[in-house]
Amino acid sequence: MAGANGRRFFVGGNWKMNYSKAISDVVNKALNNTKDVDVEIVCAPPALFIQEFVASKPAHVEVAAQNCYLAKDGAFTGEISPEMVKEAGCAWVILGHSERRTLFHEDDDFLKKKIDYVLNKTDVNVIACIGETLQEREAGKTNEVVERQVKAYQEKIANDQYSRVVIAYEPVWAIGTGKVATPQQAQDVHEHLRQFIGKNATADVAKSIRIIYGGSVNGANCKELAQKPDIDGFLVGGASLKPEFEQICKARQN
Numbered sequence: 001m002a003g004a005n006g007r008r009f010f011v012g013g014n015w016k017m018n019y020s021k022a023i024s025d026v027v028n029k030a031l032n033n034t035k036d037v038d039v040e041i042v043c044a045p046p047a048l049f050i051q052e053f054v055a056s057k058p059a060h061v062e063v064a065a066q067n068c069y070l071a072k073d074g075a076f077t078g079e080i081s082p083e084m085v086k087e088a089g090c091a092w093v094i095l096g097h098s099e100r101r102t103l104f105h106e107d108d109d110f111l112k113k114k115i116d117y118v119l120n121k122t123d124v125n126v127i128a129c130i131g132e133t134l135q136e137r138e139a140g141k142t143n144e145v146v147e148r149q150v151k152a153y154q155e156k157i158a159n160d161q162y163s164r165v166v167i168a169y170e171p172v173w174a175i176g177t178g179k180v181a182t183p184q185q186a187q188d189v190h191e192h193l194r195q196f197i198g199k200n201a202t203a204d205v206a207k208s209i210r211i212i213y214g215g216s217v218n219g220a221n222c223k224e225l226a227q228k229p230d231i232d233g234f235l236v237g238g239a240s241l242k243p244e245f246e247q248i249c250k251a252r253q254n
């Protein structure tokens with residue numbers, strides 16, 4: 001069920017390169033306590049453990065891959081295809097995470113091709129990440145950077161495909177640092193993005209697209225962030241592996 005603004009709250013848990021049986025047990029315990037919560041929950045374990053998680057997770061939780069390539073199969077050592085992601089039980093894939101951009105040199109042009117492939121060749125949904133570095137923020141370039149990044153994705157998203165896309169705004173300086181953006185800082189960027197996305201698509205898209213925030217979200221700061229009108233959920237790293245993930249999934253509840 002969607003919220004008053006028509007957008008269903010969305011919480012993603014990005015496990016990154018972290019896995020153990022103990023972590024999986026902790027997450028499943030937290031998730032089992034979210035069955036009656038009106039929120040879309042999507043967890044992204046490392047690729048090798050997707051099928052194990054699919055077999056153990058509660059039914060209301062969806063699964064994402066943390067990345068994929070842009071072909072069905074072939075000589076692409078180390079990669080997995082969107083089709084394989086789907087076959088393993090994922091309804092979602094995360095694209096363009098800042099760690100992929102920075103450590104693995106994925107740029108807007110490459111990500112544009114990836115989102116094109118995923119949306120047009122499969123029915124896998126996309127969590128499309130964007131976000132500025134500290135240097136870019138301090139130089140007053142936040143809007144310029146996120147506009148460039150989101151526009152690259154938008155070039156390949158047809159108006160009727162936006163329901164399959166969630167935009168994750170993750171300021172790089174807030175990821176894994178404990179320095180969460182203030183609710184107002186995040187709201188300002190989300191509001192700007194919503195208007196910008198609408199200009200490149202339609203007013204209906206602007207109204208319905210879900211824009212989630214990521215960067216040091218935890219059980220203590222999630223409620224205040226969740227009150228902001230343009231924050232439609234979270235992409236959570238570290239805290240998605242802990243019992244507090246339950247509270248984060250419940251951030252919009254009274």
Ligand SMILES: O=C[C@H](O)COP(=O)(O)O
Nearest residue numbers: 014175176215216237238
């Ligand atoms: O994908 C999640 C983000 O990178 C946030 O990670 P974090 O919650 O550990 O800061």
